[in-house]
Amino acid sequence: MNKDSLPEDGVVSVNDAAVAFGKIRPIAALLMDDSGMNAFVRAFDDTRALFAGRYPGYRAANTKYHDYAHTVSVVVATARLMHGCLADGVTFSSRNGLLTLTAALFHDVGLIQTEEDRNGSGAKYTVGHEERSVRFLREYLASQGFSDPEIEVGANFIRCTILSISPAQISFLSREENTCGRILGSADLLAQMADRLYLEKLLFLFREFEEARLPGFDTELELLWKTKDFYESVAKKRLNEDLGKIHTHMRSHFREWMDIDADLYTEAIAKNIDYLETIIKYCRNSFDCYLEFLRRGGIADRVRKERSEK
Numbered sequence: 202m203n204k205d206s207l208p209e210d211g212v213v214s215v216n217d218a219a220v221a222f223g224k225i226r227p228i229a230a231l232l233m234d235d236s237g238m239n240a241f242v243r244a245f246d247d248t249r250a251l252f253a254g255r256y257p258g259y260r261a262a263n264t265k266y267h268d269y270a271h272t273v274s275v276v277v278a279t280a281r282l283m284h285g286c287l288a289d290g291v292t293f294s295s296r297n298g299l300l301t302l303t304a305a306l307f308h309d310v311g312l313i314q315t316e317e318d319r320n321g322s323g324a325k326y327t328v329g330h331e332e333r334s335v336r337f338l339r340e341y342l343a344s345q346g347f348s349d350p351e352i353e354v355g356a357n358f359i360r361c362t363i364l365s366i367s368p369a370q371i372s373f374l375s376r377e378e379n380t381c382g383r384i385l386g387s388a389d390l391l392a393q394m395a396d397r398l399y400l401e402k403l404l405f406l407f408r409e410f411e412e413a414r415l416p417g418f419d420t421e422l423e424l425l426w427k428t429k430d431f432y433e434s435v436a437k438k439r440l441n442e443d444l445g446k447i448h449t450h451m452r453s454h455f456r457e458w459m460d461i462d463a464d465l466y467t468e469a470i471a472k473n474i475d476y477l478e479t480i481i482k483y484c485r486n487s488f489d490c491y492l493e494f495l496r497r498g499g500i501a502d503r504v505r506k507e508r509s510e511k
Contacts, residue, residue, distance in 0.1 A: 213469045214397040215277045216270035218249055225302070228280040228458075231287060232298030240345060241299055247341070248272065248306040251313060260314045263322045265405035267309045267330075271393060278388035278395075278466065279305040282447065285454035286384065293377060300351060301381040304358035307338045308389065327413035331363045354378055361386035364435060367443040380447065387448040390436050395469035400477055401500040403428060421504075422488055426481060432474055 215221045222245060229241055247256065252269040254261025262268060279302060283293065293301075311333025312323035326333055335356045342352045357371050361382035368386065373379040393399060407421045418424045440448050452464040484490035492501040 213395045213465050215274050218269070218273055221273035221277050224277050225280045228284045229298070229302060232280075232283055232293055232302070233295040237295045237299040241302055243345070244303045244306050244341075245276075248310070251310060258316050260316055260318070262313045264312050264324050264409055266402050266409050267312050267323075271396075272306065272309055274392040274396060275308065275385075275389050276302060276305040278392040278451075279385055281454045281458075282384045282388050282391075282451055283381075284458060285450035285452065286380070286447070288453040288457040289450050291380060291450070293381065296351065297354070297377055297381050300355045301358055301385060303342070304338065304355045305385055305388065307341065308334055308359045308362050308385065310334050310337050321412055322409075324409035324412040327409055327415065331359055335359050350374075358382045358385050361444075362389045364439065368445075369443070383444045383447045387440055387444045390440060391448060391451070391466040391470070394432065394436060394473065395466040396473075397469070398498045398500065399473050400425075400428075401495045401497050404495070404500055404504050420488075422486065422491070425477065425491060428477060429474055429481075432470070 215224060225245075226238075229238060233241065249269070250256045251259055252262040252272065283298065283301065287293070309330065311330035312326055314323050323330075338355055338359060339352050342355055347355070354374075357373060357378070358381055360366060360371055361368050362385060368379055368382050371379075371382065373382060393402075396402065403424055404421055407418060407424045410418045410424065418427070440446065448466070449464070451466055452462070455461040455463060455465055480491060480494045484494070492505060495501050
């Protein structure tokens with residue numbers, strides 16, 4: 202068994218801010234005018250400062266799964282999916298292009314603690330963190346001169362990342378806004394599950410669930426065992442039904458942008474799930490066995506160290 206066939210960093214998985222911005226910027230230039238691009242660059246820089254603890258009133262992000270790397274990967278996936286839609290004849294206003302990418306930047310900032318909040322980590326806000334993200338986005342967009350209706354549009358885009366809510370339940374004022382919301386909701390799922398380190402990062406996700414006291418995940422093994430069912434029963438169903446198969450436009454992006462006639466995100470997810478199935482059959486109830494086969498990124502070593510220090 203090996204995981205070497207999974208996509209390399211820089212194609213689907215994008216963890217570095219500079220690399221991510223290099224991928225996003227030329228697409229963003231197709232989506233918005235110069236004024237919008239300037240606003241997006243500011244938002245990108247402000248998000249980086251926020252996660253790093255350099256934003257007034259906030260601590261550095263301390264959730265290991267929902268970290269800055271996850272955020273930039275979602276923004277890249279959002280930009281790519283918007284471009285795929287463009288390639289298929291779907292158009293966007295400059296303002297909606299800006300609002301969609303900005304909402305992607307801020308969609309998980311609700312997991313970041315304020316300066317005064319010193320108890321635990323931001324993971325305690327797992328349930329309901331999207332509305333905390335919305336509150337931050339409202340304040341941020343207001344400070345940047347956005348109108349109240351535009352701010353509400355951005356808020357609704359973030360709400361499309363809430364798994365328990367269908368975009369059909371959100372009061373969008375236009376088909377274009379609905380499309381943008383479904384793009385962000387799809388990109389959030391695609392980016393994390395296609396990540397080259399997705400299976401390893403599940404060990405960090407368990408820590409977040411543990412602090413948030415989410416029921417049904419008593420051990421790391423339980424989360425690993427339930428991940429395939431999550432993909433089949435929740436993620437895939439949401440992508441195809443609630444989010445209206447908007448993710449299928451990703452193939453057009455890779456075909457037009459990179460001359461690759463394939464949806465690399467869907468392929469990467471399938472490889473992750475196939476590999477997970479293989480190690481579940483092989484390792485069964487042995488967590489140490491799983492750690493032997495989930496070795497990328499040094500995450501397993503960090504988990505072993507944390508367990509030994511308890």
